[in-house]
Amino acid sequence: MKAIHVIGGGLAGCEAAWQIARAGVRAIVHEMRPTRGTEAHRTDRLAELVCSNSFRSDDSQNNAVGVIHREMRALGSLIMRCADAHQVPAGGALAVDRDGFSAAVEAAIGADPRIEIIRGEIAGVPPDDWDSVIVATGPLTSPSLAAAIRVVTGEEALAFFDAIAPIVHRDSIDMSKAWMQSRYDKTGPGGTGADYINCPLDRDQYANFLEALLAAEKTEFKDFEGTPYFDGCLPIEVMAERGRDTLRFGPMKPIGLTNAHQPTVKPWAVVQLRQDNALGTLFNMVGFQTKLKYGEQPRVFRAIPGLEHAEFARLGGLHRNTFLNSPRLLDPLLRLKAMTRLRFAGQITGCEGYVESAAVGLIAGRFAAAERLGLAISRPPATTAIGALLNHITGGHIEAIDGGPRSFQPMNVNFGLFPPIEEAGGGVDGRRLRGAEKGVARKQALSARAQADLQRWLADAR
Numbered sequence: 378m379k380a381i382h383v384i385g386g387g388l389a390g391c392e393a394a395w396q397i398a399r400a401g402v403r404a405i406v407h408e409m410r411p412t413r414g415t416e417a418h419r420t421d422r423l424a425e426l427v428c429s430n431s432f433r434s435d436d437s438q439n440n441a442v443g444v445i446h447r448e449m450r451a452l453g454s455l456i457m458r459c460a461d462a463h464q465v466p467a468g469g470a471l472a473v474d475r476d477g478f479s480a481a482v483e484a485a486i487g488a489d490p491r492i493e494i495i496r497g498e499i500a501g502v503p504p505d506d507w508d509s510v511i512v513a514t515g516p517l518t519s520p521s522l523a524a525a526i527r528v529v530t531g532e533e534a535l536a537f538f539d540a541i542a543p544i545v546h547r548d549s550i551d552m553s554k555a556w557m558q559s560r561y562d563k564t565g566p567g568g569t570g571a572d573y574i575n576c577p578l579d580r581d582q583y584a585n586f587l588e589a590l591l592a593a594e595k596t597e598f599k600d601f602e603g604t605p606y607f608d609g610c611l612p613i614e615v616m617a618e619r620g621r622d623t624l625r626f627g628p629m630k631p632i633g634l635t636n637a638h639q640p641t642v643k644p645w646a647v648v649q650l651r652q653d654n655a656l657g658t659l660f661n662m663v664g665f666q667t668k669l670k671y672g673e674q675p676r677v678f679r680a681i682p683g684l685e686h687a688e689f690a691r692l693g694g695l696h697r698n699t700f701l702n703s704p705r706l707l708d709p710l711l712r713l714k715a716m717t718r719l720r721f722a723g724q725i726t727g728c729e730g731y732v733e734s735a736a737v738g739l740i741a742g743r744f745a746a747a748e749r750l751g752l753a754i755s756r757p758p759a760t761t762a763i764g765a766l767l768n769h770i771t772g773g774h775i776e777a778i779d780g781g782p783r784s785f786q787p788m789n790v791n792f793g794l795f796p797p798i799e800e801a802g803g804g805v806d807g808r809r810l811r812g813a814e815k816g817v818a819r820k821q822a823l824s825a826r827a828q829a830d831l832q833r834w835l836a837d838a839r
């Protein structure tokens with residue numbers, strides 16, 4: 378039986394190869410280091426962690442990352458096995474000894490008779506006789522391979538930077554202050570005329586917000602990133618520096634909007650939030666891409682009326698990152714529609730983070746192996762963490778944003794990607810839950826549903 382080629386021996390590529398081998402199929406991993414390096418990797422090790430040593434929360438009851446850990450362990454993940462074996466104390470988080478971790482992954486891959494490792498860059502479209510390929514070359518894909526992917530997928534389909542505005546959980550927005558309305562009640566394609574959530578600011582609130590924004594600490598670009606201001610996607614704080622009214626005449630302009638709670642009072646400025654996922658559980662802050670430090674963002678943005686208790690599914694950022702416009706380019710099994718022998722995995726698909734990249738590698742490996750063996754392929758249910766992430770990548774995301782720049786941006790796993798659950802139940806004493814208690818109950822219900830649905834899916838797949 379022909380081998381499946383995996384390009385990239387990072388988190389996703391190693392997990393994919395491991396899953397392929399567990400299914401009894403041969404895998405060849407092509408890793409360019411040490412022949413060619415990236416701007417962030419420091420070693421020639423497989424599965425190198427380029428920055429922090431944390432796999433984030435291991436709490437599977439209350440945190441979506443913990444849920445995805447649990448699912449990966451249930452699916453025999455190599456990355457999780459090695460992380461567990463090389464854990465270092467980090468409270469509720471799963472942090473690892475980075476050297477021990479990558480050495481263990483490399484040892485396991487190297488010792489598997491079904492996996493071959495070839496060191497060298499794949500610098501163009503893989504040869505025609507590689508009939509099943511997983512491209513897992515990550516956020517720092519080598520320029521020549523990126524150029525080849527760009528040719529196959531089209532000019533606009535591969536991004537080299539992400540420009541992310543903060544994304545807020547819909548149910549944490551105070552709708553007694555905010556209201557739903559599209560500017561001038563325009564319906565647009567698929568719209569209702571009330572598609573945006575609007576948060577009004579009066580003159581003083583705007584002045585205070587501006588002051589906080591300008592005073593907040595910003596992150597610097599890394600040397601290799603340059604200053605990638607593009608597509609009219611200026612960071613909100615850079616716009617604010619250009620003049621006191623720049624935002625009020627830009628992304629915070631109040632025109633074409635009437636405050637449903639105070640129709641006779643004209644807001645001085647308005648922050649709009651646009652639906653971000655098909656489920657309608659997440660909304661992004663329009664035009665608020667930012668380089669403010671993560672610690673500063675909740676404080677500054679919670680000063681906006683309606684967002685006082687906002688829970689952020691992800692904070693804003695601007696980074697070097699190579700990723701596909703996956704909802705448009707990939708089919709439900711992660712294959713490139715334009716060349717189905719190429720399947721993508723890891724951060725290049727538009728997930729974000731070590732754990733998520735490995736999870737997408739895991740599922741891509743399983744899909745590729747089943748395809749090779751002629752077995753039926755079933756996707757994990759969208760109610761599981763891996764299924765929810767896959768759904769985000771391959772179609773759960775809204776693409777159209779008023780003819781503006783494309784809206785698909787990389788995403789960590791979070792409960793906002795899960796289909797909402799009916800009432801999350803009452804307290805033990807039958808009391809109706811509110812506020813934080815209700816939020817906890819909702820997360821725990823989503824986690825329990827994910828666990829049951831994963832088990833059902835695994836049982837059906839046997």
Ligand SMILES: Cc1cc2nc3c(=O)[nH]c(=O)nc-3n(C[C@H](O)[C@H](O)[C@H](O)COP(=O)(O)OP(=O)(O)OC[C@H]3O[C@@H](n4cnc5c(N)ncnc54)[C@H](O)[C@@H]3O)c2cc1C
Nearest residue numbers: 385387388389409428429499514515519723724730731734
């Ligand atoms: C600077 C930086 C810091 C980050 N910090 C964090 C963090 O702290 N926490 C977190 O969770 N996530 C972080 N990420 C995001 C991301 O989750 C990681 O980059 C993660 O390693 C992605 O996994 P991956 O398998 O998709 O890619 P990688 O782990 O990068 O693996 C891709 C592999 O492909 C190889 N490769 C590239 N091109 C080719 C080619 N043409 N031929 C052969 N091999 C090739 C590379 O050498 C690399 O080994 C960071 C990203 C960057 C860029």
